[in-house]
Amino acid sequence: MAPQGSQAELEFGGPLARSGPARLLGPPPYLPELEELWSPWALLLCLTWLGLQAALYLLPARKVAEGQELKDKSRLRYPINGFQALVLTALLVGLGVSAGLPLSALPEMLLPLAFAATLTAFIFSLLLYLKALVAPASALAPGGNSGNPIYDFFLGRELNPRICSFDFKYFCELRPGLIGWVLINLALLMQEAELRGSPSLAMWLVNGFQLLYVGDALWHEEAVLTTMDIIHDGFGFMLAFGDLAWVPFTYSLQAQFLLYHPEPLGLPLASVICLINAVGYYIFRGANSQKNTFRKNPSDPRVADLETISTATGRRLLVSGWWGMVRHPNYLGDLIMALAWSLPCGVSHLLPYFYLLYFTALLVHREARDEQQCLQKYGLAWRAYCRRVPYRIVPYIY
Numbered sequence: 001m002a003p004q005g006s007q008a009e010l011e012f013g014g015p016l017a018r019s020g021p022a023r024l025l026g027p028p029p030y031l032p033e034l035e036e037l038w039s040p041w042a043l044l045l046c047l048t049w050l051g052l053q054a055a056l057y058l059l060p061a062r063k064v065a066e067g068q069e070l071k072d073k074s075r076l077r078y079p080i081n082g083f084q085a086l087v088l089t090a091l092l093v094g095l096g097v098s099a100g101l102p103l104s105a106l107p108e109m110l111l112p113l114a115f116a117a118t119l120t121a122f123i124f125s126l127l128l129y130l131k132a133l134v135a136p137a138s139a140l141a142p143g144g145n146s147g148n149p150i151y152d153f154f155l156g157r158e159l160n161p162r163i164c165s166f167d168f169k170y171f172c173e174l175r176p177g178l179i180g181w182v183l184i185n186l187a188l189l190m191q192e193a194e195l196r197g198s199p200s201l202a203m204w205l206v207n208g209f210q211l212l213y214v215g216d217a218l219w220h221e222e223a224v225l226t227t228m229d230i231i232h233d234g235f236g237f238m239l240a241f242g243d244l245a246w247v248p249f250t251y252s253l254q255a256q257f258l259l260y261h262p263e264p265l266g267l268p269l270a271s272v273i274c275l276i277n278a279v280g281y282y283i284f285r286g287a288n289s290q291k292n293t294f295r296k297n298p299s300d301p302r303v304a305d306l307e308t309i310s311t312a313t314g315r316r317l318l319v320s321g322w323w324g325m326v327r328h329p330n331y332l333g334d335l336i337m338a339l340a341w342s343l344p345c346g347v348s349h350l351l352p353y354f355y356l357l358y359f360t361a362l363l364v365h366r367e368a369r370d371e372q373q374c375l376q377k378y379g380l381a382w383r384a385y386c387r388r389v390p391y392r393i394v395p396y397i398y
């Protein structure tokens, strides 16, 4: 007869008991069959989600912002209503759940949903590639026009593909993926509550931290207009897949892990993790806001006293404040937050640390690309900045 303790464990873990203890070494317990990946319902759900977010994008916006100047000296206009889309989605989901929408069934569909999102991104990128074949040369991205169809399909030929005022890259960068990510997290939290009686503290922390991150990105939506993704990169498979499939399904890995491997977390450790997230967010937001304020209005009293270097373009570079500490203080804050998102999952497995490792690689690569572009833009002034602020992301280390 099984001991009582193990029966109680089954009651709480229920069907999740199949996942067994988290192991770092050894082969994966099972690999999905092809039939487990494909579901027409998942595709329908994925397209409905995109349709809903597109409809919210088209609603009247509190502000319409102008993008950076393009090759032909024109500027595109972008609606600033991403935060509004997040709030309206939350209201719609809340209404749906109270009317019986089985949100907690979503975690069971993650694999076919991720497959459907990848398929959608692939077909969408093919259409974008075809659209770019008839676009004028001035509309092409500097990097995605090599003539090699596979390379151009991957990196994206057209810089700002649009139909009328609907901007596909700007839409995908922030909305379906980021809002989808917090929705998946919420579904995992709800399923944990159903299975174990209430969500664990670790699950609350991961949900709270990542909701703050997504809310912050949508609140400061205008800042995305100055990122290299919008200004420099074409819209091809890499970004479409990244935005629509990679972000929601891999950025939610910590919450996915916690559902299958509950991690007991005491209040003292939880407080330390909250402090780490708060420090990361403070640096991330402080650095991003300081640069955005300075770029919008260098005489703003919050940045007017900071030391700067002049460049031949007429723009100046900050060399004190956050941007005098390292050359990418915002990346440092982002990485500290990434650590805080993994710590609630304990240290028994590498999977919850996947985001931290991938993100470190992404930011190191991104920093190198940005460095290259700044060197081209600012020449000697950039070299002077690098001498003055020698570290890239982590003071005294890198």
Ligand SMILES: NC(=O)C1=CN([C@@H]2O[C@H](COP(=O)(O)OP(=O)(O)OC[C@H]3O[C@@H](n4cnc5c(N)ncnc54)[C@H](OP(=O)(O)O)[C@@H]3O)[C@@H](O)[C@H]2O)C=CC1
Pocket (backbone or CB within 6 Å): 226, 227, 228, 229, 284, 288, 291, 295, 315, 316, 317, 318, 319, 323, 327, 328, 330, 331, 334, 366, 370, 373, 374
């Ligand atoms: N979670 C995720 O997956 C990802 C998150 N991110 C986050 O998104 C945010 C935006 O990142 P990203 O677009 O890469 O780059 P940044 O916001 O760091 O912008 C880089 C640009 O800032 C300007 N700049 C650099 N140094 C200075 C200075 N000293 N003074 C004034 N301006 C300066 C330059 O542009 P210019 O001079 O033309 O203004 C440079 O090209 C970051 O917080 C990052 O951590 C980014 C990628 C992925």
Ligand SMILES: CC(C)CCC[C@@H](C)[C@H]1CC=C2C3=C(CC[C@@]21C)[C@@]1(C)CC[C@H](O)C[C@@H]1CC3
Pocket (backbone or CB within 6 Å): 173, 174, 213, 216, 217, 224, 227, 229, 238, 239, 241, 242, 243, 246, 247
């Ligand atoms: C598929 C590849 C491995 C890489 C794909 C990269 C994309 C996932 C990221 C490229 C730049 C991004 C940015 C963000 C999310 C991830 C992607 C799309 C933010 C929106 C995250 C929130 C921040 O506040 C702003 C970021 C801008 C860049």
